[in-house]
Amino acid sequence: MSSPQNVTFLSRNYKLAGHFYPPVAGSTDRSGAAIVIAHPWTSIKEQSPANYAHVLTQAGFTCLTYDAAYQGESEGEPRDLEDPYQRVEDIKCAVTYLISRKDVDSEKIGVLGICASGGYAPFAAQTDLRIKACAASAAVCVGTMARRGLEKDSSNMDVLKMQLEAAGKDRNSDVGGEKVPIVPMLPEKPEDAPADLPEPFRDLMNYYRTPRAFHPRATNTSLPRGWDLMGNFDAFAHNDMISPRPLLMITGTKAATKWYSEDGVEKAKEPKELYVIDGLTHADLYDKVDEAGAKCVEFFGKSLV
Template identity: 50%
Template sequence: MTTERKVSFNSRGLNVVGILRSPDTSATNRKRAAIVVSHPGGGVKEQTAGLYASLLTEQGYITLAFDAAYQGESSGEPRGLEDPAQRVEDIKSAVTYLSLLPEVDTERIGGLGICASGGYINFAAQTDVRIKAVAGVSSVDFGQMIREGVKDTAAASPASAIAGTLEAAAKARLAEAKGEEYAQLPFAPDDPATVPDVYPALYKEAADYYRTPRGGHCRSTNRFPLRSTDLLANFDAFAFNHLISPRPLLMIAGSDADTKYFSEIAIEKAKEPKELFVVPGKTHIALYDDSSVVLPKLVDFYSKSISK
């Protein structure tokens, strides 16, 4: 049996709440290696991040899955704000928290990001050399998605569209400052049945995961303030991925994922050692709760990089 406890740590003045999991003494000896697990945009630590954290702990790793600032049980106003700088700082602060634990070997800390956090974990590791191994599952550069939508799909946006988005974000900022109701956006459609068939599978699948008992959680509200878009629009998750080397990078994506190209970009921008691992027949959201292929790959990756 693994053990888990709720913990909290400071991240740029905000209180971040996480679940620290420790393996049973009978688990494989991973030499006190630990993994920070960061959730998708709009998610919370109890969803896919918590699943992968729990499974990795069963495999012998200490794990820390946490709610990003402004989200879940963590502090920060306005609620739901998606601030890439803060998200990256949360990851770095989680590494600091683990580094201060006597049961963790500071030279054996890895990172795992899912969806938007696949971008954030890459960005964090570019300059935080304490992250000794970097992995992303169904990764997305949220900044590029805000600028362009989902490439080569009905949700793709012309370059001119970002101007309208930023104009709306400016108005939302002013409304918030005046104490007025301000615009918010959904991360996923609220009802899978209302998603038009011409939209990429990602949208219907996201609604099916987040807005149904499959993956829904009461603290995953599916809303973020519109002004998040002016924080995200010039965020570039993978531009400096060459700085991760010589630490290893693993990007995992489904062969049928609308977002697979993000993992390809991450690998293209990186230096060796790097690997793109494609799971046949799987879509973006499918990898959130189907770990049958992903988990063995992650365990192999971390066993060779931070616990050998």
């Protein structure tokens, strides 16, 4: 993979830190086709986005990865805030950055969102017509997750009520109220994990909190006030607005989040595709990207021409 260039661009006046990946020398000529790759919740550009950029640049695409506002090397206070609407704005501003470059064809820009960004990317594409093709891998809608949890037919509303109470206290702390502890998303170390830790969280822990993907800037934390931003967010409600531009959603047969991708595709109009990879969990789609990456190459190869 060619070494990325450090770049910055603005999103609502926050300076975001990005990596710009030119196509690998000698790869297929894609005539300036470029892809924004957006990272999961609590993640950074050096993790799963870099893995997909590796595959896509080898296939001749230009890629842009970046840290979301409030996270990683990007600006934004308070730190570790997950704001769905800011995250969507970040994607749109990443598209604007690509359009500013002479080595990118502004009519050949696609977006790939991973995990939470697998919800943010379609949401952005619904109204940003500059996005000519949208793909998602291991997609999740953070709002639906806040309301339902991981299970399709479950309810998380009692838990969400407690989270919203904590969100209010967190906001009050700005004017002298009681400080609310920041929320650790996963056990800090596998040996700290309780025996009854649900398998989907163990799957994520084995990615983020081990040498497999550990990075000091991926803090494994989120601010309580983020839940009152996520609580009524709905990433896929208007997926029909993406058409006639294409939508691809990739998931795995063992992914606890598989139903999110099914839901996102169901709510979209043609052209749309659900691509299910046998044997992969949610977190496997972060770094076991040979098949998922090849599918993205095929998808963007047909869409960004």
